[in-house]
Amino acid sequence: MAKEKEFVKEIADIETDFAQWYTDVVTKTELVDYGPVKGTMVIRPYGYAIWENIQHELDRRFKETGHQNAYFPMFIPYSYLLKEAEHVEGFAPEVALVTHVGDEELAEKLVVRPTSETIICEMYSKWVQSYRDLPLLINQWANVVRWAKTTRPFLRTSEFLWQEGHTLHSSEEEAMEETLKMLNVYEEFSRNVLAMPVLIGQKSEKEKFAGAKATYSMEAMMQDGKSLQAGTTHFFGTNFSAAFDIKYLDKDGTHKNPYQTSWGVSTRLIGALIMAHGDQRGLCLPPYVAPVQAVIIPIAMHKGGVLEKATEIYDTLKNAGIRVKLDDSDASPGWKFNEYEMKGVPVRLELGPRDIENGVVTYTRRDKLGEKFTLPIATLAEELPKLFQDVHDNMYAKAKAFLDSHIKTVQNTAELKEAVDTGNFALGMWCGCRECEDKLKAEMQVTTRNMPFDQTPVGDRCVICGKPAKKKIYFGRAY
Amino acid sequence: MAKEKEFVKEIADIETDFAQWYTDVVTKTELVDYGPVKGTMVIRPYGYAIWENIQHELDRRFKETGHQNAYFPMFIPYSYLLKEAEHVEGFAPEVALVTHVGDEELAEKLVVRPTSETIICEMYSKWVQSYRDLPLLINQWANVVRWAKTTRPFLRTSEFLWQEGHTLHSSEEEAMEETLKMLNVYEEFSRNVLAMPVLIGQKSEKEKFAGAKATYSMEAMMQDGKSLQAGTTHFFGTNFSAAFDIKYLDKDGTHKNPYQTSWGVSTRLIGALIMAHGDQRGLCLPPYVAPVQAVIIPIAMHKGGVLEKATEIYDTLKNAGIRVKLDDSDASPGWKFNEYEMKGVPVRLELGPRDIENGVVTYTRRDKLGEKFTLPIATLAEELPKLFQDVHDNMYAKAKAFLDSHIKTVQNTAELKEAVDTGNFALGMWCGCRECEDKLKAEMQVTTRNMPFDQTPVGDRCVICGKPAKKKIYFGRAY
Numbered sequence: 006m007a008k009e010k011e012f013v014k015e016i017a018d019i020e021t022d023f024a025q026w027y028t029d030v031v032t033k034t035e036l037v038d039y040g041p042v043k044g045t046m047v048i049r050p051y052g053y054a055i056w057e058n059i060q061h062e063l064d065r066r067f068k069e070t071g072h073q074n075a076y077f078p079m080f081i082p083y084s085y086l087l088k089e090a091e092h093v094e095g096f097a098p099e100v101a102l103v104t105h106v107g108d109e110e111l112a113e114k115l116v117v118r119p120t121s122e123t124i125i126c127e128m129y130s131k132w133v134q135s136y137r138d139l140p141l142l143i144n145q146w147a148n149v150v151r152w153a154k155t156t157r158p159f160l161r162t163s164e165f166l167w168q169e170g171h172t173l174h175s176s177e178e179e180a181m182e183e184t185l186k187m188l189n190v191y192e193e194f195s196r197n198v199l200a201m202p203v204l205i206g207q208k209s210e211k212e213k214f215a216g217a218k219a220t221y222s223m224e225a226m227m228q229d230g231k232s233l234q235a236g237t238t239h240f241f242g243t244n245f246s247a248a249f250d251i252k253y254l255d256k257d258g259t260h261k262n263p264y265q266t267s268w269g270v271s272t273r274l275i276g277a278l279i280m281a282h283g284d285q286r287g288l289c290l291p292p293y294v295a296p297v298q299a300v301i302i303p304i305a306m307h308k309g310g311v312l313e314k315a316t317e318i319y320d321t322l323k324n325a326g327i328r329v330k331l332d333d334s335d336a337s338p339g340w341k342f343n344e345y346e347m348k349g350v351p352v353r354l355e356l357g358p359r360d361i362e363n364g365v366v367t368y369t370r371r372d373k374l375g376e377k378f379t380l381p382i383a384t385l386a387e388e389l390p391k392l393f394q395d396v397h398d399n400m401y402a403k404a405k406a407f408l409d410s411h412i413k414t415v416q417n418t419a420e421l422k423e424a425v426d427t428g429n430f431a432l433g434m435w436c437g438c439r440e441c442e443d444k445l446k447a448e449m450q451v452t453t454r455n456m457p458f459d460q461t462p463v464g465d466r467c468v469i470c471g472k473p474a475k476k477k478i479y480f481g482r483a484y
Numbered sequence: 485m486a487k488e489k490e491f492v493k494e495i496a497d498i499e500t501d502f503a504q505w506y507t508d509v510v511t512k513t514e515l516v517d518y519g520p521v522k523g524t525m526v527i528r529p530y531g532y533a534i535w536e537n538i539q540h541e542l543d544r545r546f547k548e549t550g551h552q553n554a555y556f557p558m559f560i561p562y563s564y565l566l567k568e569a570e571h572v573e574g575f576a577p578e579v580a581l582v583t584h585v586g587d588e589e590l591a592e593k594l595v596v597r598p599t600s601e602t603i604i605c606e607m608y609s610k611w612v613q614s615y616r617d618l619p620l621l622i623n624q625w626a627n628v629v630r631w632a633k634t635t636r637p638f639l640r641t642s643e644f645l646w647q648e649g650h651t652l653h654s655s656e657e658e659a660m661e662e663t664l665k666m667l668n669v670y671e672e673f674s675r676n677v678l679a680m681p682v683l684i685g686q687k688s689e690k691e692k693f694a695g696a697k698a699t700y701s702m703e704a705m706m707q708d709g710k711s712l713q714a715g716t717t718h719f720f721g722t723n724f725s726a727a728f729d730i731k732y733l734d735k736d737g738t739h740k741n742p743y744q745t746s747w748g749v750s751t752r753l754i755g756a757l758i759m760a761h762g763d764q765r766g767l768c769l770p771p772y773v774a775p776v777q778a779v780i781i782p783i784a785m786h787k788g789g790v791l792e793k794a795t796e797i798y799d800t801l802k803n804a805g806i807r808v809k810l811d812d813s814d815a816s817p818g819w820k821f822n823e824y825e826m827k828g829v830p831v832r833l834e835l836g837p838r839d840i841e842n843g844v845v846t847y848t849r850r851d852k853l854g855e856k857f858t859l860p861i862a863t864l865a866e867e868l869p870k871l872f873q874d875v876h877d878n879m880y881a882k883a884k885a886f887l888d889s890h891i892k893t894v895q896n897t898a899e900l901k902e903a904v905d906t907g908n909f910a911l912g913m914w915c916g917c918r919e920c921e922d923k924l925k926a927e928m929q930v931t932t933r934n935m936p937f938d939q940t941p942v943g944d945r946c947v948i949c950g951k952p953a954k955k956k957i958y959f960g961r962a963y
Binding site: 048052054056075078080081085098099106117128131132148152163 | 517519520521524525526527528529531532533535536552553554555556557558559560561564576577578579580581582583584585586587593594596603606607610611622626627629631642643645
């Protein structure tokens with residue numbers, strides 16, 4: 006127990022120093038390390054395996070909704086950035102610029118993509134000629150670069166990995182339908198794969214993507230009560246297609262600019278799920294993205310038959326498609342328990358001589374530490390998937406209860422401040438003015454998060470200025 | 485027939501203008517397009533789907549051989565490049581350099597990775613402390629940048645996609661075993677997935693990777709008789725681990741530098757398989773990487789029941805895991821035949837009223853155009869995978885026969901020139917001197933390709949200088 010306590014002590018207190026807890030967890034579990042260039046991260050194998058699982062689940066959903074993957078160059082001529090006025094204003098200060106190759110200076114400096122609307126529009130203008138070429142539904146998995154002053158692994162890094170969908174449509178309605186469809190794909194993925202409830206809705210003018218007509222987001226609640234924007238979808242109207250002269254010949258014989266969307270999620274999701282589910286002992290990984298779903302720990306490993314049986318079970322589970330690990334290292338079972346609890350493995354299977362005698366394994370769920378259960382060895386491969394679903398459901402329910410109990414309806418600025426200061430989202434009415442948003446940001450570092458689709462009023466006055474309200478909106482502090 | 489001929493004419497003659505044939509095929513089949521920055525390419529959905537299939541097959545093999553994926557930052561401090569003398573000499577002239585972020589100049593210019601040995605070694609020096617940390621077996625899927633003066637889609641582009649494995653080992657033997665193991669993984673993949681025979685062996689000192697002790701390659705023969713280096717594996721000894729001060733405490737209590745390997749293949753493989761298998765009608769894709777393995781073309785589509793039956797067959801095949809497409813567009817069957825032949829779809833399934841009456845589909849193989857066969861609809865889902873294997877085997881056999889018949893054993897420079905000038909590889913003896921390689925390159929643009937593992941002599945004198953020979957080696961012109 007002394008050793009165990011000591012072990013747990015290595016992670017900062019989650020209640021009193023959430024920021025340090027996060028840093029400790031992501032580094033000590035070897036999810037990530039700091040890169041040599043300020044603000045960059047190395048995604049280590051344990052972290053990258055989570056990303057691979059996220060990619061696999063999302064990619065399947067993108068293809069099921071008719072999208073194809075492609076790859077566009079990372080280097081964008083600087084002049085492209087200038088074509089859409091809001092876009093350049095938003096991104097110019099944080100773009101990395103390639104000016105030289107070897108000793109030679111380039112004629113035009115190149116932007117390392119912060120996002121790919123511009124270069125993709127340039128290509129689409131060559132590819133799209135007729136209404137028959139629409140809709141054009143393309144996604145890209147790529148690295149992007151946005152220089153940031155303050156960075157944190159996964160949450161904000163100068164380079165990160167993401168996917169970006171870019172679609173063209175012949176009608177405004179169809180483009181808006183796509184924008185909302187992909188928002189719903191993200192929400193469903195977040196719920197069913199990450200076990201993470203999110204609030205979906207429209208961003209304010211101030212908070213929308215540079216160059217979009219409308220931006221929608223999913224906002225997740227971290228355990229310190231702050232919001233994390235976990236994914237966005239954008240409706241561009243014809244802003245970019247007009248700027249890049251994308252035109253198609255419609256059935257009526259006239260040339261038109263198509264309507265456009267884009268949508269993306271990034272390695273930020275890894276940070277989100279850590280802060281949504283983790284606890285004092287470390288990570289708590291949802292089974293459908295956990296790199297190891299179940300770890301087998303042999304007890305009295307050197308007694309006859311234990312390791313053989315453990316290996317047999319390992320093989321059976323692996324063949325059943327379960328991501329399973331057998332730890333037959335010389336470390337003590339106690340050390341291993343701590344290690345895999347910290348690493349957030351959803352289910353721990355213990356197998357000792359007595360278990361074998363009884364034809365069972367003893368198991369512990371990461372989401373219900375302290376309780377022990379047994380399962381017959383004979384049906385383990387069928388029972389574990391059900392157990393994973395139960396772990397998932399319990400994790401989601403816990404996170405959902407946390408979110409629901411941390412949304413406070415507010416009527417004025419004092420209530421809003423009180424709600425946010427005590428670790429909640431505030432839900433209230435808003436006049437729709439940017440001045441009120443600027444005031445909140447300046448006075449209490451609070452931003453508008455998004456406007457839910459259910460706009461049933463909770464008052465009739467703006468909680469900031471008291472003028473007649475136009476919108477119901479979530480307020481919060483954010484990552 | 486007039487239309488068909490016209491259609492075929494769009495692709496340059498494969499016999500007389502192989503270079504233009506290649507350009508026509510990759511662009512007209514929409515595999516790729518040119519990016520706005522010189523030397524960059526856009527990998528379009530049909531091309532990217534091939535890359536996804538390549539990735540899927542290779543990634544499985546890497547994991548089965550114990551490797552894990554990770555992701556390292558793309559930006560490398562310039563100073564890192566300087567740490568290994570040969571490495572900087574090889575790469576410095578072609579690296580893209582980031583010097584500014586927005587308006588601000590960076591304190592140290594950053595290299596956009598041309599390969600990741602340096603940054604990975606920097607991280608490994610932090611991670612590796614003990615012999616227990618070895619072997620360290622990591623792979624990365626990433627984009628890399630190497631500026632090139634003359635570029636061609638897939639074959640040589642300023643930015644390309646690849647994988648790079650980077651491993652550390654406690655002994656020289658184990659590192660060399662890894663170097664050869666991964667070479668064999670590449671060869672097996674090339675044979676069983678790309679249907680492409682390759683020659684494996686060691687590169688000369690002149691042709692090896694900048695910073696390696698030894699480089700091994702697989703060389704594929706294109707249909708113009710030129711060689712394409714399709715993959716390489718490198719043995720570094722302790723060159724980099726010493727330069728980057730990677731040290732581990734060994735069992736004997738002393739600190740040691742580990743032995744290192746790296747290995748990679750890239751989107752170049754797509755160019756390779758096009759030039760290995762294509763013909764006058766366009767692409768001929770091996771079934772295991774073809775984005776569409778079988779296309780269903782309804783005949784007399786608007787007759788009752790045809791489209792219904794075609795859809796039913798489509799659903800059955802899709803559910804069986806076959807990459808199948810049903811083309812129910814209004815284009816004529818003849819147009820569709822041409823289109824999917826050009827696009828290299830391995831099997832075309834025709835379904836008309838008479839076929840339905842007979843309970844069969846009529847099929848044509850892309851590798852045996854002109855012949856028609858039938859298969860019962862009832863067993864199509866079981867028969868097609870066998871057919872794909874047969875197509876694969878036939879394509880491999882054809883490419884192997886071509887390779888075998890285009891290797892000429894030579895005894896002197898005149899024979900070597902004759903062999904290469906008539907579209908062959910030359911196999912001959914070599915004294916081992918760089919001077920002879922320089923002479924061949926200068927006089928006839930021929931390079932040494934690699935030294936086969938079977939070194940049974942085919943003479944005793946160097947074919948270039950006539951001095952006593954040390955090695956048997958392949959010579960050829962190369963992409």
